[in-house]
Amino acid sequence: MKKTISVALTGNPNVGKTTVFNTITGSRQHVGNWPGVTVEKKTGRCEYADTSIEVTDLPGTYSLTAYSADEVIARNFIIEDNPDVVVQVVDASNLERNLYLTMQLAELGRPVIVALNMVDVAEGRGDTIDEKRLSELLAMPVVRTVGTSGRGLDRLLETIIAVAAKGEKHTHTIGYGDEAEALISDLVRILDDDPALAGGYPLRWLAVRAIEGDSAVLALIEKSSVAGAVQARLQQIDLDEYEALLADKRYEAIGAILPQACTMCVRKMTGSDMIDRVVTNKYLGIPIFLALMWGAFQLTFAVAEPFMAGIEYVFGWLGEVVAGSIGNEWLASLLGDGVIGGVGGVFVFVPNIFILFLILSILEGSGYLARAAFIMDRLMYVIGLPGKSFIPMLMGFGCNVPAIMSTRTIEDDRDRLITILVNPFISCGARLPVYILFAGVFFGRDAGNVIFGLYALGIVVAILSAKLFRCTILPGESSPFIMEMPPYRIPTIKNAMLNMWEKGSMYLKKAGGIILIGSLIVWFLASYPAGVEYGSEESFAGMIGHLLEPLVSPLGLDWKIAVALIFGFVAKEIVVSSLGVLYGADEGSAALSDALLADPALSMAGALAVMVFVLLYMPCVATLGVIKKETGSWRWAGFSVLYGLVVAWILAFATFHLASYFLGGA
Structure with missing residues (x-):
């Protein structure tokens, strides 16, 4: 046999x-x-x-x-x-x-x-x-x-x-140093008092895993008769410090073995390794990441300002040409208020969007964004969001649609669903024009800080929502994210520009298509019934706005903002073009800025509430469609809309009243 x-x-x-x-x-x-x-x-x-x-x-x-x-x-x-x-x-x-x-x-x-x-x-x-x-x-x-x-x-x-x-078992062990070995010996003696543990598991291994905070091993020990003694001994040490020590000792053992058994296998420390010692440091990694993001938004505003002024001048000139050369009042309003006032109000933000995408492309090409995912992994795992989810979150800064599609690489179904549901809170490029408009009008030189705060708020809401989902509707353990770091490289101008154009051109296509259609619809609602004053409270737009005004008035907003937010469901950029139409700003972004600043219904607190609401409320139509496709259920797509609206209203309400208290009537 x-x-x-x-x-x-x-x-x-x-x-x-x-x-x-x-x-x-x-x-x-x-x-x-x-x-x-x-x-x-x-x-x-x-x-x-x-x-x-x-x-x-x-x-x-x-x-x-x-x-x-x-x-x-x-x-x-x-x-x-x-x-x-x-x-x-x-x-x-x-x-x-x-x-x-x-x-x-x-x-x-x-x-x-x-x-x-x-x-x-x-x-x-x-x-x-x-x-x-x-x-x-x-x-x-x-x-x-x-x-x-x-x-x-x-x-x-x-x-x-x-x-x-x-039939011989492997008995070779790693020496972890006198202090750690003494601790391991203490735990082995304690564990040996439980016959079930001593007879079924290697005790040294159990001790090492307990020191490293292994949840499965700790749960096993918790059921044993020696649980109290083990816990008492572990409370005497810094578990994080010992976990790092044991990992370092393993790598020291590897470092001692390789030179003796392999020629050329041991690579000298590279420049990438030395940089990583700083940028992925346990304490410095997240502050460096936040500082780089803050610098990106500051640079975006500083560099884009002259380009924005040029575009504003061009659209202002076009508005004057239309007003002076077209005798038909209806057609002049259609082209001036509907097309130039709507689409022009969005195109003025093209420089900001392209510059931000260029900066992100440079960071990606350099290899830094891979480190950003690694830096955030530990924090995300602790709060219930799988580490792999940070890649879709980074992609969400460009557009939530491909970001949600990229969750297909996440193996666990619950991890993937959580990632999909929280991704719309990551501020995509389509929201940026709204931030630039309101932050630029009401906060001037502090606009970059305000926008940075909005992006950070989106990440915080996504993370806290993931924790909430993990503890309630989608319980379970999330999986850690493991990836190999690419070496740092000097990004090529060609690749950075191509990447910028690929992402920025999506914005241009929307501005030339769906935003134009949305602007014309808003123009129609603001112009009719026939005979009403353009954009007045008697227009269809005014009727719709007043119907919804009770919902937004606690946020310090009026009916015009309510109408713009409705059309933002199609595409977030339409919020700006809708306001351009409703305020009759047919001379470019400067006119819209002046109109917003002159509106007695708006204040700095209200402007903050608008931006927070736009950041968090329902996904756009395209994002909603891809949520349905990836989850296979309209139920989850509907949940995403309802949850986003509730979160947006609550945080916008809190933002308005807190800002009103600290800023007064500003």
């Missing part, structure tokens, strides 16, 4: 693990799901040297920290199912990163084999790896393989059989 050996195949993503699995097992595979989750489970068999080998392909994971479902599955299988052999497939061309998982596997006390995969790639770039020396240093077998060609796989199978026959 053939002996059967169970093998767990683990490793980082993209190391060729599945290729090795497919080559070994061939067509003898079974694919299903792990119990209770939608993560795919692959098992396969192969016959070698009169031995039946059953291989389980575990989900790819960078560590065994058990933050994500993949990590929990991989770790639980190794510990609880107790396979005869654990084979870690390692990318030989990126040993330093891959060996971190090896260090964690070494603490599990299981028979481990390292499959040094992709050695052809490593050799092609000049690396020379001494697998025998590496095996001695790791105290575990190391086998060279090339999964794509099958090279070394026979040797791997022979090693699996030999290791399983010995």
